[in-house]
Amino acid sequence: xxxxxxxxxxxxxxxxxxxxxxxxxxxxxxxxxxxxxxxxxxxxxxxxxxxxxxxxxxxxxxxxxxxxxxxxxxxxxxxxxxxxxxxxxxxxxxxxxxxxxxxxxxxxxxxxxxxxxxxxxxxxxxxxxxxxxxxxxxxxxxxxxxxxxxxxxxxxxxxxxxxxxxxxxxxxxxxxxxxxxxxxxxxxxxxxxxxxxxxxxxxxxxxxxxxxxxxxxxxxxxxxxxxxxxxxxxxxxxxxxxxxxxxxxxxxxxxxxxxxxxxxxxxxxxxxxxxxxxxxxxxxxxxxxxxxxxxxxxxxxxxxxxxxxxxxxxxxxxxxxxxxxxxxxxxxxxxxxxxxxxxxxxxxxxxxxxxxxxxxxxxxxxxxxxxxxxxxxxxxxxxxxxxxxxxxxxxxxxxxxxxxxxxxxxxxxxxxxxxxxxxxxxxxxxxxxxxxxxxxxxxxxxxxxxxx
Numbered sequence: 369x370x371x372x373x374x375x376x377x378x379x380x381x382x383x384x385x386x387x388x389x390x391x392x393x394x395x396x397x398x399x400x401x402x403x404x405x406x407x408x409x410x411x412x413x414x415x416x417x418x419x420x421x422x423x424x425x426x427x428x429x430x431x432x433x434x435x436x437x438x439x440x441x442x443x444x445x446x447x448x449x450x451x452x453x454x455x456x457x458x459x460x461x462x463x464x465x466x467x468x469x470x471x472x473x474x475x476x477x478x479x480x481x482x483x484x485x486x487x488x489x490x491x492x493x494x495x496x497x498x499x500x501x502x503x504x505x506x507x508x509x510x511x512x513x514x515x516x517x518x519x520x521x522x523x524x525x526x527x528x529x530x531x532x533x534x535x536x537x538x539x540x541x542x543x544x545x546x547x548x549x550x551x552x553x554x555x556x557x558x559x560x561x562x563x564x565x566x567x568x569x570x571x572x573x574x575x576x577x578x579x580x581x582x583x584x585x586x587x588x589x590x591x592x593x594x595x596x597x598x599x600x601x602x603x604x605x606x607x608x609x610x611x612x613x614x615x616x617x618x619x620x621x622x623x624x625x626x627x628x629x630x631x632x633x634x635x636x637x638x639x640x641x642x643x644x645x646x647x648x649x650x651x652x653x654x655x656x657x658x659x660x661x662x663x664x665x666x667x668x669x670x671x672x673x674x675x676x677x678x679x680x681x682x683x684x685x686x687x688x689x690x691x692x693x694x695x696x697x698x699x700x701x702x703x704x705x706x707x708x709x710x711x712x713x714x715x716x717x718x719x720x721x722x723x724x725x726x727x728x729x730x731x732x733x734x735x736x737x738x739x740x741x742x743x744x745x746x747x748x749x750x751x752x753x754x755x756x757x758x759x760x761x762x763x764x765x766x767x768x769x770x771x772x773x774x775x776x777x778x779x780x781x782x783x784x785x786x787x788x789x790x791x792x793x794x795x796x797x798x799x800x801x802x803x804x805x806x807x808x809x810x811x812x813x814x815x816x817x818x819x820x
Contacts, residue, residue: 371395371698371705376529377500377510377538379403381419381475382670382687383531384482384494388432389695391490399492400512400523402499402532407480418592418600419478420445420579420681421471423772428688431695437481442471443593449578450738455632459578460738463763464751468770470681472579472592472600500532503541508665510538525665527705534655534675539668548668549658555677557587557731558607558649564636566597573636574599581734582630587611588735589630601637604652604679604735613649652677654724660717661709669694674720679731680768682723682776689772690716719776726768726780741798746790748800749808756809760816761786774819785815 374390376383379401387397421429421442429435446469450458462468486492497515504511508525530538534552542548564573572593574580580591580599587605594600606612616625622644626634634640655675661667670687690712697703697711737743753761764783767774793808 373398374527374529375400375510375523375525376531378531378533378670378672379479379483379494379496380531380533380670381479381482381684382691383529384479384486385428385432385688386529386531386669386691386694387486387492387494388434388482388490389691390698391486391492392432393695393698397486397490397492399486399494400498400500401494401496402515403496405483405494405496406476407483410476418472418594418602419475419684420592421473422681422685422769424682425685425688426471427772428685428692431692434482434485437485438473438478441473441477441481441595443473443595444469444471444577445579445593447578448734448738449575449580451580451582451630451632452739453584453629458744460744460747463766463770464754465770468766469577470579470769472594474594475684500537503538503666505541505544505547505662505666508662527664527709528666530666530668530672531670532672534653534671536655536668536672538666539655539657539672542662547659547662551656553654553656555652555654555728556607557604558613558651560603560613560644560649561647562601562603562640562643563638564591564599564601564633565638570597572597572599581738582633583735583738584611584629585736585739587629589633590734591633601633604731607649619645654728656721656724660713664704664706664709667694667709667712674724676720676724676727677731678727679734680723680727682727682768686720686723686776689719722776722780723768726764726776726783742794745794745798745800749790749793749803750786752800752805753808753812756805757812759818761812762819782816782819789815 373396376387376397376399379399383399387399391397429438447462448460450460462470483494487494499513499515500510501513502511510523510528511520512523513520530536532538539548539550542550567573574591576593582589589601589603591599591601608614616622619641622641626640654677657673660673669690671683676683693716694712697708750763754763762771764779764786767779789811793803797803
């Protein structure tokens with residue numbers, strides 16, 4: 369089959385990594401990006417949302433041979449540090465095995481390195497200020513607006529890979545449910561970014577190797593460390609109603625809201641009132657599709673196919689996993705693009721839907737459940753069961769974050785069984801000493817087959 373060239377729409381994280389992986393295979397890759405070159409400009413204020421790199425994303429970067437370029441950007445986080453309303457803190461470990469940690473990484477810096485690597489090391493052609501303005505499925509033609517030349521031109525699909533993000537122009541061109549069947553669901557919560565600067569000597573003002581969370585029930589504040597000693601803060605809360613972005617509509621209300629809910633962090637925040645008023649409110653949503661490709665002409669990948677809310681830190685990791693899966697399907701030299709797209713979709717679609725569900729559930733855990741003593745008891749019990757039966761019981765969070773060999777769909781399925789078991793075993797007890805661990809292990813063996 370002819371795999372000589374491909375057009376990728378979008379030079380974000382997914383499109384850039386995919387361009388590297390395909391170029392390594394000898395495919396001539398052109399990437400069209402609507403924005404200006406991010407290497408020549410600063411990230412837009414309030415739009416950077418620091419990302420979490422976990423096992424799946426790590427594996428993809430290793431697979432592409434570029435992890436060593438990314439490693440200096442990573443700040444390890446071994447646990448959540450919960451900041452309670454009374455000013456006390458509580459450390460909640462992510463895992464219990466060596467190396468079970470996640471990493472904070474700057475979206476902007478990561479994107480710059482991926483683009484630089486694609487161009488310099490793999491001869492990928494990246495054209496900026498090339499905006500996809502419309503896609504015509506019947507003709508399989510993409511209309512591009514060249515903002516540098518103030519002119520439009522057409523790109524014939526053959527194929528086109530749409531990595532143009534959650535607002536994908538290509539995906540939105542499909543209204544026929546039988547082809548793509550796209551759906552977008554906005555969360556009734558939004559986000560706003562702030563920051564905590566480093567100390568004068570460049571050191572961190574808060575503990576640096578944890579993800580800080582101020583859970584307050586219906587809303588929360590989180591802080592992720594950056595290599596420069598600063599923290600990116602993100603406030604997540606309802607868009608309207610009580611304790612919402614709509615309600616906090618004046619400087620006085622901003623000050624009162626933060627003093628009441630986040631008193632311990634207020635002295636650390638950089639220019640709270642100014643940054644709050646100047647930084648935009650971002651929307652949060654989930655994208656699902658019935659299919660990701662239109663024959664052999666077009667494929668959606670990354671957020672364009674399956675955007676998820678950020679509360680499990682898996683949007684980038686899933687997109688990077690997409691790139692690996694697609695490339696592995698290309699190992700078959702006899703498969704045409706239609707077959708490649710079909711096999712790729714069959715392997716990843718259920719996984720994308722599974723992590724979309726789990727990400728929504730994790731928002732409730734982060735903003736609310738982590739405050740419940742029963743949550744810590746169940747976490748303690750889950751670690752004990754993992755120690756006793758490591759080939760049968762792995763906490764769902766660990767399956768998602770640390771076990772790239774376990775598909776998201778399997779993690780969701782087994783996680784549901786495990787959650788029910790944990791609830792039963794901790795019903796009416798207050799400490800792990802009150803639980804018959806031998807009987808608990810026997811129940812695990814009865815309900816969960818070994819992991820392969």
